[in-house]
Amino acid sequence: GQQVMQIPQYQHVQEGEDFTTYCNSSTTLSNIQWYKQRPGGHPVFLIQLVKSGEVKKQKRLTFQFGEAKKNSSLHITATQTTDVGTYFCAASTQGAQKLVFGQGTRLTINP
Amino acid sequence: NAGVTQTPKFQVLKTGQSMTLQCAQDMNHNSMYWYRQDPGMGLRLIYYSASEGTTDKGEVPNGYNVSRLNKREFSLRLESAAPSQTSVYFCAHSGQGIMQYFGPGTRLTVL
Numbered sequence: 008g009q010q011v012m013q014i015p016q017y018q019h020v021q022e023g024e025d026f027t028t029y030c031n032s033s034t035t036l037s038n039i040q041w042y043k044q045r046p047g048g049h050p051v052f053l054i055q056l057v058k059s060g061e062v063k064k065q066k067r068l069t070f071q072f073g074e075a076k077k078n079s080s081l082h083i084t085a086t087q088t089t090d091v092g093t094y095f096c097a098a099s100t101q102g103a104q105k106l107v108f109g110q111g112t113r114l115t116i117n118p
Numbered sequence: 119n120a121g122v123t124q125t126p127k128f129q130v131l132k133t134g135q136s137m138t139l140q141c142a143q144d145m146n147h148n149s150m151y152w153y154r155q156d157p158g159m160g161l162r163l164i165y166y167s168a169s170e171g172t173t174d175k176g177e178v179p180n181g182y183n184v185s186r187l188n189k190r191e192f193s194l195r196l197e198s199a200a201p202s203q204t205s206v207y208f209c210a211h212s213g214q215g216i217m218q219y220f221g222p223g224t225r226l227t228v229l
Contacts, residue, residue: 016158040217049208049220050161095160099216104149104168105176106218110160 011098013109021117026083028112030096037099039072039079040106045092053081083114091116121145122221124209130227131199139194139224141209147219149212150192151176152184154205155223161208167192199228 012031020026030039038057042050054063056072056079063070069082079098083090093113097106121144131137143150148169153161163176165184173184181203183195192211196203204227210218 013160038216049223050210050218051220052217055217097161097218104216105151105163105166106216107163107177108153108161110158 011096011107011109013096013112015112016110017113017115019115019117020086022088023085026086026090026114028081028094028096028114030079030098030109032077032098034077034100036076040097041070041079041081042095042097042108043092044095044111048092050095086114086116088116088118090114122209122211122219124207124221124224126224127222128225130229131196132229133200135199136195136197137199137226138196139207139209139226140191141193141221142191143209143211143219144190145211145213145219146189147211147213148189150186151210151212151218152182152192152194153208153210154178154203155208156205164194164207199226201228204228 014029040055041053044050054070059076060074061072067084071080093111095111096109099106123142125140151166152164155161162178164182165176167173167186170189185193207224209221212218
């Protein structure tokens with residue numbers, strides 16, 4: 008079945024440093040979504056990317072969808088302690104009603 | 119919690135016992151999902167329901183059954199619990215946009 012690989016699995020940064028997580032698929036994706044899960048919480052939708060080469064920003068967060076629609080990244084500039092959590096990418100292929108989630112990147116921050 | 123209620127919040131079972139996890143959404147969405155989350159494994163789809171009266175297997179359906187009782191409710195049943203089913207279970211729902219809304223989760227331990 009379709010697989011979505013996400014790296015790194017863990018990332019520890021000093022507050023103020025940048026953070027990036029990457030998502031890769033061997034197949035062309037219809038769209039990709041990003042979710043954030045705070046410790047002990049549930050996943051919460053952040054954004055959806057649909058177009059080839061698309062870049063979207065939410066304050067300090069920048070999301071990119073690759074030209075070939077097979078990879079995506081989430082970059083956080085100048086991390087804050089509120090950014091702590093696990094970030095998941097989730098992808099679907101054309102016509103699919105279900106999402107396949109990456110393994111997630113757990114971000115911890117040293118204040 | 120994005121219009122989703124899950125019960126119970128916590129449960130401890132002995133091997134071989136059965137139980138049903140309940141999920142209800144109040145956003146009148148057609149699609150509902152059950153995921154399990156294990157450390158380092160991300161979210162894996164157990165079953166989903168694209169509309170009332172239909173259910174389909176996801177990535178890890180073995181050992182589970184589901185019922186889409188009506189548009190609001192989607193239950194997950196473990197007929198004979200095994201220690202390998204110790205996990206956090208999330209129910210989710212989505213409308214036309216595929217973006218998924220997750221419930222607070224059920225933390226299940228099977229001894």
